[in-house]
Amino acid sequence: MTHPQVSFEFFPPKNDEQIESFTRTRDKLAELKPAYMSVTFGAGGSTRARTKATVLNIQRETGISAAPHISCMSEDTDGIRELLDAYLEAGVDRLVVLRGDRPSGGGSGVFDYAVDLVRFIREHYGRRFHIEVACYPEFHPEAKKPESDLLHFKEKVDAGADGAITQYFFNFECYASFMEDCARLGMDIPVTPGIMPITNYSRLARFSSMCGADIPKWIGKRLHAWEEAGDERSIRAFGEDVVTGLCQQLLEAGVPGIHFYTLNRSAATLTLCRNLGLDKVGGSQAA
Numbered sequence: 001m002t003h004p005q006v007s008f009e010f011f012p013p014k015n016d017e018q019i020e021s022f023t024r025t026r027d028k029l030a031e032l033k034p035a036y037m038s039v040t041f042g043a044g045g046s047t048r049a050r051t052k053a054t055v056l057n058i059q060r061e062t063g064i065s066a067a068p069h070i071s072c073m074s075e076d077t078d079g080i081r082e083l084l085d086a087y088l089e090a091g092v093d094r095l096v097v098l099r100g101d102r103p104s105g106g107g108s109g110v111f112d113y114a115v116d117l118v119r120f121i122r123e124h125y126g127r128r129f130h131i132e133v134a135c136y137p138e139f140h141p142e143a144k145k146p147e148s149d150l151l152h153f154k155e156k157v158d159a160g161a162d163g164a165i166t167q168y169f170f171n172f173e174c175y176a177s178f179m180e181d182c183a184r185l186g187m188d189i190p191v192t193p194g195i196m197p198i199t200n201y202s203r204l205a206r207f208s209s210m211c212g213a214d215i216p217k218w219i220g221k222r223l224h225a226w227e228e229a230g231d232e233r234s235i236r237a238f239g240e241d242v243v244t245g246l247c248q249q250l251l252e253a254g255v256p257g258i259h260f261y262t263l264n265r266s267a268a269t270l271t272l273c274r275n276l277g278l279d280k281v282g283g284s285q286a287a
């Protein structure tokens with residue numbers, strides 16, 4: 001049986017305090033030898049330089065493969081090629097390819113959908129990059145119908161995505177049902193669940209309303225009550241139980257790996273990995 005791989009997602013730090021905290025988190029999580037660490041970009045592509053600097057920093061300082069998220073927003077095709085050339089030159093050969101969220105002031109990118117960017121990369125770079133794309137077991141908030149969202153996901157697979165990472169979710173059933181739909185449509189790429197540790201209710205509720213992830217009532221009501229009572233310890237303990245249980249179900253179902261949304265903090269992710277025995281998995285190292 002192959003071991004499930006672990007990967008960690010960070011956002012690019014923007015000031016000295018954030019850099020210090022990112023560096024501590026990077027080093028603690030690097031000890032778990034993840035398959036790779038990925039770095040997000042801001043809405044509208046606003047963090048291009050910081051995303052790149054953070055990716056290069058991870059590879060240089062830890063020797064672990066790092067994957068930039070790249071988007072269709074705020075770039076012309078020359079800019080995208082320049083960025084991809086620079087990544088290849090620096091030994092970065094894994095990407096998370098997204099449309100990106102449209103900036104609040106409006107505007108769009110050089111491509112309308114992530115599939116167009118996947119096609120562009122395959123057309124100009126062949127198979128030189130390993131490409132992960134996003135998918136949504138609870139469906140993307142803009143999707144008109146579940147089936148059309150699935151078919152749009154399939155377009156990304158057919159365009160050459162090697163794997164997919166899900167939006168976070170708290171119901172095992174939605175992942176299982178999504179995988180049945182993928183099989184029905186003939187998709188067989190690895191679909192890695194994206195997992196959000198629970199450490200804070202307001203932040204989780206804010207993210208979830210933005211990205212359309214459901215917080216089941218039995219979870220949300222408890223977290224809300226503890227937050228109102230100022231009981232952070234109960235939030236963390238319950239969050240650890242809930243997310244450990246979800247990951248156990250996913251691992252038993254044979255998921256290819258788990259991708260943790262770390263929010264640049266190590267404690268909750270480390271605890272989950274230890275609870276799940278994923279702290280001894282190991283992974284691929286950057287060349």
Ligand SMILES: Cc1cc2nc3c(=O)[nH]c(=O)nc-3n(C[C@H](O)[C@H](O)[C@H](O)COP(=O)(O)OP(=O)(O)OC[C@H]3O[C@@H](n4cnc5c(N)ncnc54)[C@H](O)[C@@H]3O)c2cc1C
Pocket residue numbers: 039040041042043044069096097098099100101102112113114115133134135140141142143144148149150152153156165166167168194
């Ligand atoms: C793992 C992961 C990492 C992420 N990282 C970031 C990040 O770093 N920065 C950031 O800003 N956001 C990030 N996001 C959020 C993501 O950018 C948003 O969810 C965005 O709204 C959609 O991106 P996508 O790549 O899934 O888009 P797409 O695959 O293009 O889909 C977007 C919507 O368009 C629909 N669609 C697709 N193709 C077509 C078509 N041909 N015609 C009509 N409709 C179509 C889809 O059904 C869907 O509703 C991430 C999400 C995930 C799951």
